[in-house]
Amino acid sequence: MRIGVDYYPEHWDRKMWSADARLMAETGVKLVRLAEFAWCRLEPSDGVFDFDWLDDAVRIFADHGIDVVIGTPTNCPPRWLCEKHPDILPVGDSGKTNPIGIRGHRCMNSPVFREYAGRIVDRLAAHYKNFGNVIAWQIDNELEANICYCETCTDKHREWLKNKYGTIEALNRAYGNVVWSGEYSSWEQVDPPYGGYNPAWLNPAYMLDLRRRAAEDVTEFAEFQADIFRSHIPGAKITTNTWFCSNIPAFRELFADLDFVSYDNYPATGIPDDYEDIYTHAPHLDLMRGIKRKDFWIMEQLSGGIGCWMPMQKTTRPGMIKGYALQAFAHGADTVVHFRWRTANTGAEMHWHGLIDHSNVPGRRFAEFAELCREAEGLADLRGTELHADAAVLFSPESEAAFKLQPQTDGFSYMEQIKLIHQAFARYGVNVDIIDEHEDISQYKIICVPALYIVNDDTVSRLYSFARSGGTVVITARSGVKDSNNNCIMEQLPTVYKELAGCHVSEYDPIGWSRAKLRFTDGAVFDCRQWCDILETDTAEALACYDSDFYAGKPAVTVNRYGSGTAYYIGTVGERRMYEKLAKTMLDDSGIPYIAELPENVEVTVRTGNGVAAMFVFNNSGSEKTVHLDGKDITLEPFGMSIIRK
Ligand code: GAL
Ligand code: ZN
Numbered sequence: 001m002r003i004g005v006d007y008y009p010e011h012w013d014r015k016m017w018s019a020d021a022r023l024m025a026e027t028g029v030k031l032v033r034l035a036e037f038a039w040c041r042l043e044p045s046d047g048v049f050d051f052d053w054l055d056d057a058v059r060i061f062a063d064h065g066i067d068v069v070i071g072t073p074t075n076c077p078p079r080w081l082c083e084k085h086p087d088i089l090p091v092g093d094s095g096k097t098n099p100i101g102i103r104g105h106r107c108m109n110s111p112v113f114r115e116y117a118g119r120i121v122d123r124l125a126a127h128y129k130n131f132g133n134v135i136a137w138q139i140d141n142e143l144e145a146n147i148c149y150c151e152t153c154t155d156k157h158r159e160w161l162k163n164k165y166g167t168i169e170a171l172n173r174a175y176g177n178v179v180w181s182g183e184y185s186s187w188e189q190v191d192p193p194y195g196g197y198n199p200a201w202l203n204p205a206y207m208l209d210l211r212r213r214a215a216e217d218v219t220e221f222a223e224f225q226a227d228i229f230r231s232h233i234p235g236a237k238i239t240t241n242t243w244f245c246s247n248i249p250a251f252r253e254l255f256a257d258l259d260f261v262s263y264d265n266y267p268a269t270g271i272p273d274d275y276e277d278i279y280t281h282a283p284h285l286d287l288m289r290g291i292k293r294k295d296f297w298i299m300e301q302l303s304g305g306i307g308c309w310m311p312m313q314k315t316t317r318p319g320m321i322k323g324y325a326l327q328a329f330a331h332g333a334d335t336v337v338h339f340r341w342r343t344a345n346t347g348a349e350m351h352w353h354g355l356i357d358h359s360n361v362p363g364r365r366f367a368e369f370a371e372l373c374r375e376a377e378g379l380a381d382l383r384g385t386e387l388h389a390d391a392a393v394l395f396s397p398e399s400e401a402a403f404k405l406q407p408q409t410d411g412f413s414y415m416e417q418i419k420l421i422h423q424a425f426a427r428y429g430v431n432v433d434i435i436d437e438h439e440d441i442s443q444y445k446i447i448c449v450p451a452l453y454i455v456n457d458d459t460v461s462r463l464y465s466f467a468r469s470g471g472t473v474v475i476t477a478r479s480g481v482k483d484s485n486n487n488c489i490m491e492q493l494p495t496v497y498k499e500l501a502g503c504h505v506s507e508y509d510p511i512g513w514s515r516a517k518l519r520f521t522d523g524a525v526f527d528c529r530q531w532c533d534i535l536e537t538d539t540a541e542a543l544a545c546y547d548s549d550f551y552a553g554k555p556a557v558t559v560n561r562y563g564s565g566t567a568y569y570i571g572t573v574g575e576r577r578m579y580e581k582l583a584k585t586m587l588d589d590s591g592i593p594y595i596a597e598l599p600e601n602v603e604v605t606v607r608t609g610n611g612v613a614a615m616f617v618f619n620n621s622g623s624e625k626t627v628h629l630d631g632k633d634i635t636l637e638p639f640g641m642s643i644i645r646k
Contacts, residue, residue, distance in 0.1 A: 001329050005024065006300060009034065010035075030067060054070075062131070069134075070134055088116070093193065125229045136239065142241055147214050148214075158188075160213050176205065177203070208398070211401045215247075219250060269305055283423070304316055322368050330605045340352075393421055393450065394450075395437065408510060408531070409512045414451055429595035447466055467567055474582075492506075493533065502539035504538060517546065528556070535556065535569070543568075568582065598627065602619055602627055604618070
């Protein structure tokens with residue numbers, strides 16, 4: 001287990017570098033990430049490269065036994081390049097070129113940009129392959145699948161559509177363009193969605209294809225850079241740091257060609273009181289691990305109070321710096337890099353706090369970080385251990401994008417659906433995977449399919465055979481709603497899952513923030529919100545019926561025997577306790593061992609491998625907790641972690 005920091009030598013007086021590196025080494029920092037925004041210093045003018053300063057920094061770190069990850073600076077083309085070739089800048093929805101001033105100001109598809117980006121990446125690879133302590137490469141920074149409205153992108157999209165649909169008639173049919181007289185008569189009429197409209201006003205089929213292509217572009221851009229590295233450095237270790245941005249890339253495809261996943265992890269510092277408010281980042285971490293089903297890195301980790309895109313948030317509470325890094329380890333991270341060594345004194349992010357404050361006087365947060373570094377060294381034996389899970393949640397970036405285009409009802413969130421079901425199982429201290437819907441599911445006992453909105457035939461048939469051969473499947477409301485064109489399917493919901501679920505939806509009620517009630521056959525009553533599928537059972541049996549409104553008495557949650565397996569259908573969004581009740585039954589029925597009594601917000605995961613098994617017991621709360629495990633009481637401080645080797 002390795003701890004690093006994000007460091008920006010170009011932000012600081014050169015005289016500070018050695019002292020910083022010395023303190024890092026003394027503290028136990030094992031690696032730094034450098035240079036991901038430093039293009040204007042690496043290539044101050046066209047074709048004139050200056051790597052001397054970065055060489056010095058890399059050597060200083062080498063002298064202190066610290067490894068380096070170099071980030072490619074392609075997120076931030078320098079001003080001279082934008083001035084010389086304004087067509088490398090992205091174009092916004094008004095049709096006007098976006099002004100420079102922040103970052104991310106490049107069109108990934110621009111051929112001129114590709115030339116310049118390719119050239120600097122090539123130079124960096126050729127140069128730094130000779131530095132022994134440069135151990136990995138980060139491509140760009142937080143790549144997003146945003147839509148660019150430039151001519152290159154528009155032409156590319158037309159070609160993409162021609163490839164997919166063949167004829168303009170087929171495209172019109174697939175999109176249902178007859179609605180509002182939107183039929184195209186030529187490919188040239190296919191424009192990006194100018195005008196800045198709320199996407200919900202636009203054709204969902206057209207919008208989803210645009211998102212798909214933008215996501216493919218990101219994958220292709222990363223491959224373009226990765227290929228350059230590999231041409232110089234066979235076996236180069238390449239990643240890109242990702243997060244849950246508005247337009248998320250296609251995680252699985254993006255990382256398929258890269259060597260490891262890295263994630264920028266910023267858990268909340270203000271802990272909500274409401275149990276319904278899921279603040280833990282455990283689902284995020286499990287999803288990141290699930291992308292390659294391997295250990296991953298945190299490339300940016302919460303260090304202090306954040307603020308800059310928003311007003312400043314609470315500072316990291318005592319225990320959080322150490323606890324949240326260890327929580328990431330507990331979910332499969334093998335390296336955690338803290339953002340950032342020192343808070344910036346200049347630039348827009350000066351209030352996004354690092355480990356050390358503006359004063360450069362290490363304080364409380366730094367002391368806790370130093371403790372973390374010491375503890376991480378004691379975890380060396382766990383390197384290469386992994387999490388193995390019997391339960392998994394399926395995640396679909398396509399459904400995520402489609403829900404963003406059409407938000408369904410007030411407060412309905414796809415990510416919340418994922419978290420609710422993930423947390424229900426995690427509550428019992430079992431490992432839970434979150435994997436892409438296209439991944440193999442045969443090794444699991446329980447597969448949860450929250451709101452799998454867009455139908456993919458292959459996923460559907462794998463779910464059927466999984467249940468047939470004895471697995472438990474959990475399907476929730478808004479599954480099976482759309483075909484692959486993001487159009488509604490003309491069948492009773494849950495359409496393709498109807499036979500598996502053994503029930504159908506006779507009508508639905510999108511209740512938003514209003515409350516409904518449901519009652520289980522054993523008398524347990526729960527609130528529900530956002531969505532009520534009014535169910536009719538076919539072969540299923542009702543586990544819970546609504547207890548409110550005109551559909552009181554109608555099934556809300558059902559269970560069906562299918563083949564040798566079982567399928568649950570949850571037609572609403574319930575309280576967390578409702579999912580926990582169901583999860584317990586499923587764990588019992590599937591014979592998965594679990595911990596029946598864990599205090600609220602205590603998280604348990606197990607990493608195994610290399611002949612070791614370690615149980616991570618984490619108190620993800622601001623108050624002391626006592627956990628009773630294996631006949632012993634363990635008391636955990638706020639955000640405290642206990643690691644028990646078996
Ligand atoms: C991340 C980004 C960093 C920095 C940080 C704090 O999303 O990758 O470069 O901006 O947020 O704002
Ligand atoms: Zn473009």
